[in-house]
Structures are given as structure tokens and as C-alpha cells.
Amino acid sequence: KNQVEQSxxxxxxxxxxxxxxxxxxxxSPFSNLRWYKQDTGRGPVSLTxxxxxxNTKSNxxxxxxxxxxxxxxxxxxxxxxxxxxxxxxxxxxxxxTDKLIFGTGTRLQVFP
Amino acid sequence: EPEVTxxxxxxxxxxxxxxxxxxxxxxxxxxxxxxxxxxxxxVEFLVSFYNNEISEKSEIFxxxxxxxxPDGSNFTLKIRSTKLEDSAMYFCAIFWGEGYTFGxxxxxxxx
Numbered sequence: 001k002n003q004v005e006q007s008x009x010x011x012x013x014x015x016x017x018x019x020x021x022x023x024x025x026x027x028s029p030f031s032n033l034r035w036y037k038q039d040t041g042r043g044p045v046s047l048t049x050x051x052x053x054x055n056t057k058s059n060x061x062x063x064x065x066x067x068x069x070x071x072x073x074x075x076x077x078x079x080x081x082x083x084x085x086x087x088x089x090x091x092x093x094x095x096x097t098d099k100l101i102f103g104t105g106t107r108l109q110v111f112p
Numbered sequence: 113e114p115e116v117t118x119x120x121x122x123x124x125x126x127x128x129x130x131x132x133x134x135x136x137x138x139x140x141x142x143x144x145x146x147x148x149x150x151x152x153x154x155v156e157f158l159v160s161f162y163n164n165e166i167s168e169k170s171e172i173f174x175x176x177x178x179x180x181x182p183d184g185s186n187f188t189l190k191i192r193s194t195k196l197e198d199s200a201m202y203f204c205a206i207f208w209g210e211g212y213t214f215g216x217x218x219x220x221x222x223x
Contacts, residue, residue, distance in 0.1 A: 034211070034212075043116075043214030043216050044203075044214050046113075049211055089154075098145070098160035098162075098207075099160065100147075101157075102156070
């Protein structure tokens, strides 16, 4: 079954600290992998997108990695800020199809 | 990045009633999608719409659901006879070449 699993389910860190979120997927055939940030009650907002051939992609303090062989991805957040508190969702696309497969997300809380 | 506006932001309806959720992309697009997110669960694909036709739909998108783009701008999702389990956030999305943009969602509450 095509699935996207994320860990941890939730995470609490102090402002200024770094953190890494994990994503494992079984989607095949794979097209690309995206990380989204979703504030409570809002729509997902794109952070990064990586295709099969890309290993890493950065967007400011966000750095995503992809290992297509092991079907794993990570999102590293550097020097966290209070505004980083949100759910971070790993989303995988099938090749040759329209739909996106969403993970369950990691809920990050950043405290001062 | 293009914007996507959804209306209403929140709708409460009685079970069995029809609801229409609206999506207004700011600029011209061809690829539209509806997703839903039941409270506490992951976002799920409902339907994709390309060139005024449904191109793909999930098993969730049964005969109670329909989509259309009646005036070439607004993209609507209609639920004919709502059930309690239809309560969720409904997100419209567009594909614009570099990625997907999601609207802020409509929170549908069926009572």
C-alpha cells in the first residue's frame, strides 16, 4: 500500500534550537517529495520539493534531504523560531498521476 | 506564487442538506484539486479537475460529490446530501508548474 509515515508525531523544542523531522514512504512509482508547513486551521504551504535525483534542498532555515534508495526524507530546521510552531507534512507524488499522498505530519511546538 | 481563495471559511449545515464550497484562483489555471482533512487526521485527496473534466478521483469522492467550474473562474465542490462524517476542512489546490498552492480551506461542520 502506498503510504507516507512521519516521526515523531509531535515535538517540543526551545527557541533557537535545531530539530530534524523524519519521513518514510512506500509510494511507487515515485515522482517527487515535498515538505509543507501547515498552521492550525490553514492550508498547507510549500517549503521544499525534491525529485528522484535530488539529495538535498534548502529554503532559508529549512533543509530537506532525500534518499530515494531507502525511501527516506528528513526536514532539518535550524535556529527555530516561535513562528515555526506548526505541523510539518511530508507529501509524496506518484509518477503519472495527479494526486498527492500526505503523511500524518509532525506537530512542532517551539517554546521561548 | 499564485493565490487561492476559498469561501466560505466556515459553514455549518444540517445533515441531509446540500452544500457548495467555492474556490477562486487569482489567475488562470487549468489544474484544480479538492482535498479534505478530517480533524486530527491527514489530508486526503478527493478529486482532480483538468480542462473542465474530472481527471482522477478517490474512493471518497462518491455520487454525493460533484465538481464544476461554471463560469470559467470559480471552482466548486458540491456535496448533495451531507452526512455527519463529511465534517472536515476542505482544501482547494491548483498546480502552477512549480508546485501546488492550497487555499486556506473551508471548515464544514455537519450537525
